[in-house]
Amino acid sequence: MNLNKILKNAFLIVIFGLIISACATKKSVKTTTEPSTSSTTTTKADETQKADPIEKLDALMQGDVYVGSDTVGELASGVPDRVFFATNETILTTASRETLRKQAAWLRQNANVTVVVEGHADERGTREYNLALGERRANAAKDYLMTYGVSSDRIKVLSYGKERPVDSGSNPLSWSKNRRSVTIKAN
């Protein structure tokens, strides 16, 4: 067998294959990236006959902030333990501020209680960034409690990032329940 000939042929095949595969790569990347539009908007538009659950969803979320009561526990009687955030946000909503004012009032009345404010993120972010985001959310809540008269040495913050979701779903409603800060009695 003539080795050179074999190698030459192999070389040509390789070049040819390379051209084909190069074209194929470009195409496959494009087709995979483009059609992936937001899944939530398409379901809303398409499933008009199933208006009921969507209305329900709207009632549970304002923008993408959770406003329902599922998963919400109590720091004390009549004092909700958690507040919710929009995606990638640390801003406290009007409802969140109201909850935190109740927490502050109760903490002022119970001066010996110390708390841990846990900060959480949903699963739609990288782990390390979410740890930072959780810390930011917990501090947003802590700062508000301090504004309403709770001294900083009574409040510890602890970020869990995306490590401790309360809802294991992979949908916007579940994620909205997981973007939260929770005030927990520490003593």
Added chain:
Amino acid sequence: MRNKLLLIFIFCFFFKPGISYSLVEIDITRGNLDPLPISVSPFFADETSIKKIKKNLNIDNLGLEISKVIENNLRKTGLFDTLDKESFLQRPDIAHLKPRFEDWALIKSQVLITGKVTSKIINEKDYIRIEFKLWDVLGAKMVDGFSLTTVPTNWRRVGHKISDKVYERLTGESGYFDTRIIYVAEEGPKTQRVKKLAIMDQDGFNTKYLTLGNELVLTPRFNPTNQMVTYLSYFRNMPRVYLLNIETGKQEVVGDFPGMTFAPRFSPDGKKIIMSLAKDGNSEIWVRNLETNIQEKLTDHPSIDTSPSYSPDGKYITFNSDRSGYQQIYVMRSDGSKVKRISFGKGIYGTPVWSPRGDLIAFTKLHKGKFFIGVMRTDGSGERLLTENFYQEAPSWSPNGRIIIFYRETKTDDKGQGFSAKLWSIDLTGYNERLVNTQTDASDPSWSSLLD
């Protein structure tokens, strides 16, 4: 590591590669074209050695097992077509002595690997000597080989070293088989995951758990000598960066700042750990010198700065920051000066990791509800997305910079069931995506450098 290869003896290259032109060569910068047909003959062992090895390791045919380790490594590269042993015409012992090349050409093998295992006693202790030869079937000659002597329990590592040699010889690139992966082993429901540090060989064997799962642990990363690991532990509910010596099991806190320390990585010389410190709602990047214990703040910005990674020459650091409004990738000098944003594509960018060759940065990108693993040049140009999925992140490079390992989580169903986290690998070419076998669910992989 306990079984740090006792390569006491001779790494004896009894064949000198000579002028390095080999007839069979593979170009790995391309996707999977025709994989090269290769035969890995079972390694031969004499009767006495077989008995001795059976006693030491309780393995009947170690030669066959070693050949399977090599075969498995080579096949998973996507570059080799490992031929069925059933089709081999020649006995292992004779083939190792002098192959009848026509027999191997007949089954369309272009490359042949043969070997021999012998048990030895040195200072009244049992050892094994493993010899291997790499043959060019078309050129009808031997092109490489070596032998080495080690303790019997190291046999898999010898298989990996042979694989590295073959890969290096046929692709011109250094290998990545004699390496380990440290990762986080996961179990339990999504809302209450139990996480442990785990370490395994690159091919999924020899898994060891380094923590018990009593506290949450995240993001382990090797130092350059692979003996130390830095990671985040929630020990006593205080998330801190720790340093673990995996040979002695000794642990210490390195990021004991007021606040949370996280996202640690070693400097290329192993003398420093770079990490994030989150305090009062702001995360900055700090570096701690492990020799002087001096720590220094490198970024100063009210935004989230995290996921730092050094360039291989130690002169630069890449990290992600949301100072522009969303997470983007930045590069700065290692003293914190000259901060420059490099990612400008559509979407959110995170977890930049500098390649061991220095020319690329791997990243995670979130765009239109999908997660991508991609690479870009260190100035941000030439962005290339390698893989897309519902959720995946945390790329880590193979030591030769050819493969990226990462983890992927599944979408749960309507009832919140069906969650899993697994390790995957993909070639830099964007081909050869593979599930990496782990005993449990797994995340946060970090690939070691080549072991000694």
